[in-house]
Amino acid sequence: MELNILVAGVGGQGNLFASSILAEYLLQKGYKVLAVETIGAAQRGGSVVSHLRISDAEIYSPLIPAGKVDILMGFEASEMLRNFELLAPDGIYLLNDYKEPTVLCNMEMDTYPSDEEIRAALKKSGKKGYTIKATERARQIGGSLLTNVVMVGALCQISPLFISQEVKQVLAGKSPVKVKEQNLQAFDAGGSLIQEAVRKS
Numbered sequence: 001m002e003l004n005i006l007v008a009g010v011g012g013q014g015n016l017f018a019s020s021i022l023a024e025y026l027l028q029k030g031y032k033v034l035a036v037e038t039i040g041a042a043q044r045g046g047s048v049v050s051h052l053r054i055s056d057a058e059i060y061s062p063l064i065p066a067g068k069v070d071i072l073m074g075f076e077a078s079e080m081l082r083n084f085e086l087l088a089p090d091g092i093y094l095l096n097d098y099k100e101p102t103v104l105c106n107m108e109m110d111t112y113p114s115d116e117e118i119r120a121a122l123k124k125s126g127k128k129g130y131t132i133k134a135t136e137r138a139r140q141i142g143g144s145l146l147t148n149v150v151m152v153g154a155l156c157q158i159s160p161l162f163i164s165q166e167v168k169q170v171l172a173g174k175s176p177v178k179v180k181e182q183n184l185q186a187f188d189a190g191g192s193l194i195q196e197a198v199r200k201s
Contacts, residue, residue, distance in 0.1 A: 001031075002057075003161055004064040007050040008083045009075030014148030017174075018073075019050040021152055025162065025170045026054050036062035047079055054161070071159060073151055075134075077118050084125060093129035094154055094194075095122075096147060098136075130158065130201065132193040138186055142179075146186040153190025157198075164191060 005022070007015045019035055026033045034053045051064045069087045074080020074095040087093060113121070122129065132154055138146035149171065156162040168187055175183040 002053075002055040003070050003159070004068050004088075005052040005054070005071045005073065005155075006064055006069045006083060006086060007052070007073045007075065008079040009048055010079060014145060015048045015050045015075060018148040018152050019052055021149075021167065021171050021174060022052060022155075022162075024174065025167045028166075028170070031056060032059055034059045034062040047082070049079075049083060071155065072129075073155060075147060075151060078113055081113060081118065081121055084121065084127075087125075087127060091127060092158060093122075093127055094151065094158065095129060095131045096134040096151060097131050098134065098147070130154070130194055130197040132190070132197050134190065134193065137189045137193060141185050141189060142182040146182060149183045149186035150190040150193065153187035154194040155190075156187075157191050157194040 007019055009015045016037060019037070023033050023035050031054050034051075036051050038047075038049045038051075051062055053059050053062060053064060064086060066086050067088055069083075070091050072080060072083060072087045072091060072093040074093060075098075077095065077097070077099055080093065080095055084093070132150075134150040134154065135144050135147045138144050138150050152167065152171070153164070156164040156167050168184065171183055171187055172180060
């Protein structure tokens with residue numbers, strides 16, 4: 001068994017916390033896990049990509065080769081598109097319908113794609129995937145910083161490797177007391193959002 005997950009977003013969106021939740025759960029299940037992050041020009045506002053490789057055999061590189069990503073989680077639209085070529089032919093994407101231009105876009109050194117360009121790119125790819133409003137839902141619960149947990153909750157509904165209640169227990173254990181209840185609400189919200197997206201697909 002091998003599963004490769006790539007989390008693409010910008011600094012400040014909580015990629016690393018999301019990856020740590022998934023990695024700890026998988027280690028508890030007895031899998032071999034390698035995880036690494038690549039961070040762009042600025043930790044907050046720069047591109048952040050997390051590679052998470054899971055297997056029941058030895059893994060020799062933490063970086064996922066091009067065309068081998070099984071699940072691409074896009075915390076932010078342009079960053080997901082930037083890494084879309086890494087998705088396997090039968091891979092699945094999970095996109096947060098949210099835009100947060102990187103530092104380079106704000107400095108006019110990069111161009112942010114329009115809604116039409118994003119939709120066209122997804123359609124042209126022919127890849128299976130789901131788009132949810134994770135940040136919008138996170139703000140309803142307590143703030144945009146909960147987006148990462150909403151996305152983790154959604155992921156658990158599209159991969160049989162993750163048992164939602166068990167991942168939720170890991171989340172509870174790693175959450176600071178003051179945000180624990182909000183994190184658990186955000187996790188459940190992610191599951192509900194993806195279930196709704198699946199029904200509409």
